Every structure is written in structure tokens, then in C-alpha cells.
Amino acid sequence: MSQGDIAAPDLALIAGTGALPALLMRARPDMLLCELEGFASGIPGTEPLRFRVERLVPFMTELTRRGIRKVCFAGAIRRPKIEPAKFDLRTALLVPRIMGAIQQGDDATLRAVIALFEERRLEVIGADHIAPDLLGGEGVLCGKPTETDRKDMARAAEIVAALGAVDVGQGAVVARGLCLAVEALPGTDAMLDFVATTRPEAHRGGVLMKAPKPGQDLRIDMPAIGPRTVEGAARARLSCLCWRAGGVLLLDRAAVIAAAEKHGIALWGVQA
CATH class of the missing domain: 3.40.50.20 (Rossmann fold)
Incomplete structure (x- = not known):
């Protein structure tokens, strides 16, 4: 039809x-x-x-x-x-x-x-x-964020807010307090590929934070996280993937959780 x-x-x-x-x-x-x-x-x-x-x-x-x-x-x-x-x-x-x-x-x-x-x-x-079920809420979906992850999340949230204020991007990667990359026009996948290829192989851990821009109209271009995002985070050797609760879509929640559990990545929705 x-x-x-x-x-x-x-x-x-x-x-x-x-x-x-x-x-x-x-x-x-x-x-x-x-x-x-x-x-x-x-x-x-x-x-x-x-x-x-x-x-x-x-x-x-x-x-x-x-x-x-x-x-x-x-x-x-x-x-x-x-x-x-x-x-x-x-x-x-x-x-x-x-x-x-x-x-x-x-x-x-x-x-x-x-x-x-x-x-x-x-x-x-x-x-x-x-599809309201796609909206990422607050809380940990899998894994257990460490204290280091919590500090990195807070730092990444500050960076994403600053990026959004100048209309640049909706994501950032922070590891042990250092910003490894920020999202720009090429998008989240490109940001994660950059981290994967530029950080030393022995370096592991870190947080990807996704959040809307301050004051963003969420009817268009709401940030999203999918299984591909988790795979990119795994290649970048991150330990935690975070989002602002109520402001990010989780595409295929079951597959996102399965991929995160496979790679040992915590999934965490925060009121940042």
C-alpha cells in the first residue's frame, strides 16, 4: 500500500x-x-x-x-x-x-x-x-559509573553547554578531566573516530556526554544515541556514555544496552 x-x-x-x-x-x-x-x-x-x-x-x-x-x-x-x-x-x-x-x-x-x-x-x-519510549530518562541503564566517570561527566557537561551557547555541537569526550574532542559539523561518529585514532592505545576510560544546546528547540535536531554511537565509544576506549535526561533520544534502546554491556560501557542519564 x-x-x-x-x-x-x-x-x-x-x-x-x-x-x-x-x-x-x-x-x-x-x-x-x-x-x-x-x-x-x-x-x-x-x-x-x-x-x-x-x-x-x-x-x-x-x-x-x-x-x-x-x-x-x-x-x-x-x-x-x-x-x-x-x-x-x-x-x-x-x-x-x-x-x-x-x-x-x-x-x-x-x-x-x-x-x-x-x-x-x-x-x-x-x-x-x-515515540515517547525513545526519550532517554534519568538513571543508569547498565554498568556502574565510577567516581572518575562522574567527575568527567560534570566536566563534559560544562563543555557541551559552552559549545551549545555558540551553536557548535551537542557532544564532548572527557577523560580524567581532559577534553579529548568536541562535536562539530561532522557529527558524533567523526568525533569518536578522532578520539579512537589519536589517543594512545594504552589509554582507556573517559566519558561521552550528549546534550541539547541551551535553549534549543527540541522539535528538530534532538540529539540521539544509537548502537553505532556505542560501537564508536568502544573503539575510542571509553568507559561511560552519558546524556541529559529528557533531552536525548535512544535509538533502539535494547540494542544500545546490549552493545554497551558487550563492551563494558556504562549508560547513564543525568540531570546535567
């Missing part, structure tokens, strides 16, 4: 790459799946509605025509290549506004995107509203 055959869905999923879109479609299979051209979600058995940034207004109009009232953004999307010749007039009129937001950073860009949809009476909701 194609997405167009589903009876009157009122919710659209604007999907990027990664594991999250498929998890959300599993939770709400009645959603209208939408994809930006060039960023296929790869969800099997679906026929997504595809769109281009240059024709954003016609896309939003089509959502309204189909009875969509709410949209959820999920998955990774890089800034696409823009082809000026493909702009329609209504979308072209938005370019100065969008470009101004892009120059202010990722948070401003995301807020501008939310505003564009809401101005057309399309409510933007977070992934946690569709």
Missing part, C-alpha cells in the same frame, strides 16, 4: 537518513512519508512524497491539500545544492529570509524552518511525541 492509499493521515514525517525515521514509521505507520530529494530514508515498502527546497511553498501547500496538520522532522539532512532555475516565485520570495537565518547558524536555520511551516498552520512536533 502506498502512502497515498492510507486513509486521511493528519501527520507527515519529513525524513532524512539514519535509523530514526524508520523507528518513527514503525510507531506511526499511518504517517505520510516525505523526503527531500537526494536524502532517501531507505525505509522499505514505502512510496514517499519527494520535494525540493526550491519548491518548498508548493510542497507545504500539497501537505495542506492532503489534510496534513502536523509535521515531524527526523533524520540527518545536509544542506542541499540549490539550483536557482528551479525556484517557484513564492519560494524565491523566502530566500532572503532563509539565507539570513543560515548565516546566523544551525539553530537559527531550524527556527526559521519551523516558523515557515507554522505560518501555514502546520504544527511541528518532536520525534518524542510520536
Whole structure:
């Protein structure tokens, strides 16, 4: 059955790459799946509605025509290549506004995107509203953080807060009080690969901390931790993976816990 055959869905999923879109479609299979051209979600058995940034207004109009009232953004999307010749007039009129937001950073860009949809009476909701079980809570899921881990977590939380204040990243790695790496545009996996290849082989332990940016609108780009994150932490020889409770998604919780137990990594949600 194609997405167009589903009876009157009122919710659209604007999907990027990664594991999250498929998890959300599993939770709400009645959603209208939408994809930006060039960023296929790869969800099997679906026929997504595809769109281009240059024709954003016609896309939003089509959502309204189909009875969509709410949209959820999920998955990774890089800034696409823009082809000026493909702009329609209504979308072209938005370019100065969008470009101004892009120059202010990722948070401003995301807020501008939310505003564009809401101005057309399309409510933007977070992934946690569709699948609340994905939200990482407070407490230790496995392992036992050491006193050193606790000190490293506190230091990493300070660093992540400072990074977020200047709209840089949502993660940091700290070992014995020293910051080994911070998350930037390449993302968490690249940060962990850097730690794995640059720290001495004999050095072990340390904490990865993930948290939203201060004041971040969590409806878009909520930080996430998945089995791949745990594998990266294992390659980096870390001992603990932490997140701010209520502000980070755990993608496939059972698999995350299994991977952490396999590698002896503690999982810890904190009110940092």
C-alpha cells in the first residue's frame, strides 16, 4: 500500500537518513512519508512524497491539500545544492529570509524552518511525541559509573553547554578531566573516530556526554544515541556514555544496552 492509499493521515514525517525515521514509521505507520530529494530514508515498502527546497511553498501547500496538520522532522539532512532555475516565485520570495537565518547558524536555520511551516498552520512536533519510549530518562541503564566517570561527566557537561551557547555541537569526550574532542559539523561518529585514532592505545576510560544546546528547540535536531554511537565509544576506549535526561533520544534502546554491556560501557542519564 502506498502512502497515498492510507486513509486521511493528519501527520507527515519529513525524513532524512539514519535509523530514526524508520523507528518513527514503525510507531506511526499511518504517517505520510516525505523526503527531500537526494536524502532517501531507505525505509522499505514505502512510496514517499519527494520535494525540493526550491519548491518548498508548493510542497507545504500539497501537505495542506492532503489534510496534513502536523509535521515531524527526523533524520540527518545536509544542506542541499540549490539550483536557482528551479525556484517557484513564492519560494524565491523566502530566500532572503532563509539565507539570513543560515548565516546566523544551525539553530537559527531550524527556527526559521519551523516558523515557515507554522505560518501555514502546520504544527511541528518532536520525534518524542510520536515515540515517547525513545526519550532517554534519568538513571543508569547498565554498568556502574565510577567516581572518575562522574567527575568527567560534570566536566563534559560544562563543555557541551559552552559549545551549545555558540551553536557548535551537542557532544564532548572527557577523560580524567581532559577534553579529548568536541562535536562539530561532522557529527558524533567523526568525533569518536578522532578520539579512537589519536589517543594512545594504552589509554582507556573517559566519558561521552550528549546534550541539547541551551535553549534549543527540541522539535528538530534532538540529539540521539544509537548502537553505532556505542560501537564508536568502544573503539575510542571509553568507559561511560552519558546524556541529559529528557533531552536525548535512544535509538533502539535494547540494542544500545546490549552493545554497551558487550563492551563494558556504562549508560547513564543525568540531570546535567
